[in-house]
Structure formats: C-alpha cells, structure tokens
Amino acid sequence: MKALLALEDGRTFACKSFTGPGETGGEIVFNTGMSGYQEVLTDPSYRGQIVTMTYPLIGNYGVNHQDVESDRVQVAGFVVREYQDCPSNFRSEQSLAKYLQSQGVLGITDLDTRALTRHLRTVGALRACISTHELDPAALVEKALAVPSMAGCDLVTGVFSKKPYRWINGAPAAVDMDLADMDERVWHKTGGFRVAAFDFGIKYNILRNLEAAGFQVLVVPAGATAAQVKQVNPDGIFLSNGPGDPEPLTGPVATIRELLDYRPMFGICLGNQLAGLALGGATYKLKFGHRGANQPVKDLETGKIEITSQNHGFAVDIDSLKKENLVVTHINLNDNTLEGFAHKDIPLFTVQYHPEASPGPHDARYLFDRFKALIEKTHA
Numbered sequence: 001m002k003a004l005l006a007l008e009d010g011r012t013f014a015c016k017s018f019t020g021p022g023e024t025g026g027e028i029v030f031n032t033g034m035s036g037y038q039e040v041l042t043d044p045s046y047r048g049q050i051v052t053m054t055y056p057l058i059g060n061y062g063v064n065h066q067d068v069e070s071d072r073v074q075v076a077g078f079v080v081r082e083y084q085d086c087p088s089n090f091r092s093e094q095s096l097a098k099y100l101q102s103q104g105v106l107g108i109t110d111l112d113t114r115a116l117t118r119h120l121r122t123v124g125a126l127r128a129c130i131s132t133h134e135l136d137p138a139a140l141v142e143k144a145l146a147v148p149s150m151a152g153c154d155l156v157t158g159v160f161s162k163k164p165y166r167w168i169n170g171a172p173a174a175v176d177m178d179l180a181d182m183d184e185r186v187w188h189k190t191g192g193f194r195v196a197a198f199d200f201g202i203k204y205n206i207l208r209n210l211e212a213a214g215f216q217v218l219v220v221p222a223g224a225t226a227a228q229v230k231q232v233n234p235d236g237i238f239l240s241n242g243p244g245d246p247e248p249l250t251g252p253v254a255t256i257r258e259l260l261d262y263r264p265m266f267g268i269c270l271g272n273q274l275a276g277l278a279l280g281g282a283t284y285k286l287k288f289g290h291r292g293a294n295q296p297v298k299d300l301e302t303g304k305i306e307i308t309s310q311n312h313g314f315a316v317d318i319d320s321l322k323k324e325n326l327v328v329t330h331i332n333l334n335d336n337t338l339e340g341f342a343h344k345d346i347p348l349f350t351v352q353y354h355p356e357a358s359p360g361p362h363d364a365r366y367l368f369d370r371f372k373a374l375i376e377k378t379h380a
C-alpha cells in the first residue's frame with residue numbers, strides 16, 4: 001500500500017506501508033542497532049517518536065512475547081529500508097507486520113533510510129508525519145508542522161504505571177496496597193536489599209537486572225511523593241529511564257531533591273537527567289541524539305572504555321555539573337557529552353546510557369553491582 005513520509009522542513013519520501021492503512025506523527029529519529037527491533041519498539045523512552053532503523057533488513061526474525069521492554073509497542077511509527085515478512089527463527093511467534101497491526105502502529109518500508117538518516121544527522125531530529133491517506137506532499141508537510149515539538153514535552157505522564165507493583169521472578173506482580181497506604185509489608189520478610197524504583201517509563205530489562213543482582217524490587221509511580229517512598233523504608237532508590245524532555249518534570253525533580261540524602265540512589269538515562277536537574281544542573285536537546293548499541297563511553301575512574309547501548313535525545317550540560325560536590329564519572333568518546341556523574345558527599349551515581357542494554361552489549365552490567373556495593377557500604 002502506497003504511503004508518504006513528510007518532514008517538517010519540506011522533504012518527503014515516497015514509500016509503502018507494511019501494516020495497512022494509517023496516519024501518524026511524531027519526532028523522527030534513527031537507531032543504528034543491527035538487531036533488537038522488538039526491544040526498541042517496546043521501550044517506553046521512544047514514546048512519541050517515529051523510529052528509523054539504519055540496519056537495512058528488519059522483520060527477518062519475527063517477534064515473540066519474551067523480548068519486550070514494556071507491555072506494548074511505544075513508538076509512534078516505524079521506518080525500515082526492507083521489511084521481511086517471512087520470519088525465520090525458532091523463537092518467532094508472529095510476523096512484525098501483524099504485531100504492529102495488532103497494536104495500531106504504522107510501519108513503512110521501501111524508502112532510502114540512508115538518505116533519511118544523513119538528512120537527520122545534518123539538520124537534526126525533525127517533526128514528521130507518515131500517511132497512507134494523505135499522499136499530497138505539501139499537505140502532509142503541513143501536518144508534520146502541526147506535530148507538537150519534543151522540547152518542553154512531558155511524555156512521562158502517558159507511560160508510567162499508575163499503580164505500584166513488585167517485580168518477582170522476571171515478571172510484574174500486583175501489590176494489594178494503594179500507594180497512599182503502602183508500608184513495609186509490601187516486601188518479603190527475607191531477601192535482598194529493597195529497592196524502590198521510580199517508574200518514569202521503566203524498561204523491563206532494568207527490573208530483570210535489579211532482580212538478578214539480588215534486589216527486592218518495588219516499582220513506584222512517577223508521581224509518588226517522598227513521604228510515600230519513605231513509608232516503605234527501602235534500602236535504595238532507583239530512577240528510571242523515560243520519554244520526552246526532562247525539564248518540564250518539575251514534580252519528580254522536587255521529589256528526587258527531597259530524597260537525595262535519604263538512601264543511596266542510582267539513575268539511568270532520564271533518571272540521570274532528573275538527578276542532574278535536582279542537583280542544580282541544566283539539560284538541553286541534542287541535535288539528533290544517541291540511539292544504538294555501539295556508543296563508546298569512558299569510565300573516568302577506571303580509564304576503561306565501555307561500548308554502550310543508548311537511546312536519548314536530551315543530555316545534562318556537562319559544565320552545569322561543575323560543582324564542588326559533584327564529579328563527572330563517564331563521558332561519550334564520540335562527542336564528549338556527559339555520560340555519568342556521582343555525588344562526592346552522598347551515595348548517588350547516575351549514567352546517561354543503558355547498562356541493562358536490551359538490545360546491546362553487556363559491558364556496563366557491573367553498575368547494578370556497584371549500586372549494591374553502595375548500599376552495602378551504608379549498612380556497614
């Protein structure tokens with residue numbers, strides 16, 4: 001079925017839909033990972049974005065119910081060079097087209113994704129619209145111009161779980177207490193350190209990794225207050241990844257500020273950005289962001305280089321963190337942007353990249369153990 005992709009700056013790409021009719025808008029970005037499209041599709045941090053895969057063949061290993069990072073497809077639209085409708089993999093349960101269709105997400109193919117990616121690298125991420133109904137270029141460009149801009153956009157409110165839940169044996173487990181009257185009974189009496197994980201759009205693989213590191217995990221909604229978190233008496237606080245611009249999230253930033261010296265804190269991606277804001281830093285929008293599985297990061301403490309998985313369009317201004325009590329711990333070797341920082345006086349560290357990967361390399365998994373060691377130290 002014929003489709004059209006229009007960018008806000010007037011450029012258009014004729015293409016085909018591989019998921020039937022539809023129309024969608026969002027910020028268009030590119031991901032350079034060679035595999036892991038199902039994890040990308042279900043990562044809540046991609047909410048509101050149309051994702052282009054630079055790897056040319058997508059769909060070849062199908063989809064299954066295990067490789068998800070949340071309970072649904074989160075992207076606003078999906079762009080691939082060549083869609084393969086005959087999956088061949090022993091774990092495949094469904095074709096990618098049927099999967100996207102079942103969730104009402106538009107996928108397009110048969111366009112020059114290299115030209116599109118080069119354009120986005122040159123001009124930066126853009127608002128875009130894809131349609132099978134509106135094939136007139138000028139009219140679809142107008143629609144792209146009407147898409148809300150990502151800067152200033154609170155997308156967290158649309159993705160976080162409104163109810164707290166436990167993560168047990170690799171799956172979400174409902175808790176029969178409301179946030180307002182939750183207390184220590186929410187935990188098992190025996191078991192590892194207890195972590196309250198703020199859900200700003202949390203990826204399942206973070207929860208899998210926290211559990212694998214031996215933690216008991218309670219996921220609390222983004223809107224939970226500091227008092228509510230203190231009521232469950234956790235040993236550590238985790239700040240999750242999530243979609244959109246961190247700056248409008250003033251509520252969570254204030255809560256994090258209140259919890260700063262309460263318990264050891266670890267943040268990933270949006271969690272890193274919110275912690276940066278809570279400590280008086282500033283964030284800004286990157287030109288086209290980092291999305292893929294091969295971003296080189298240097299750990300400034302050990303001197304080691306990690307190849308990391310990333311998905312972000314905003315960053316913490318490295319100069320805004322040049323404060324007496326903060327230390328930059330990680331930097332990106334491609335563009336020298338901030339990849340991690342720590343507090344000198346209170347037990348807090350965060351990273352901009354994704355140690356849980358999924359998809360991506362496992363170089364940075366050690367950070368979950370570092371979090372555990374930090375908690376152990378406060379118990380010693």
Ligand SMILES: NC(=O)CC[C@H](N)C(=O)O
Binds near residue numbers: 241245268312
């Ligand atoms: N993966 C994330 O948490 C992304 C954080 C934020 N939404 C950004 O784009 O920078």
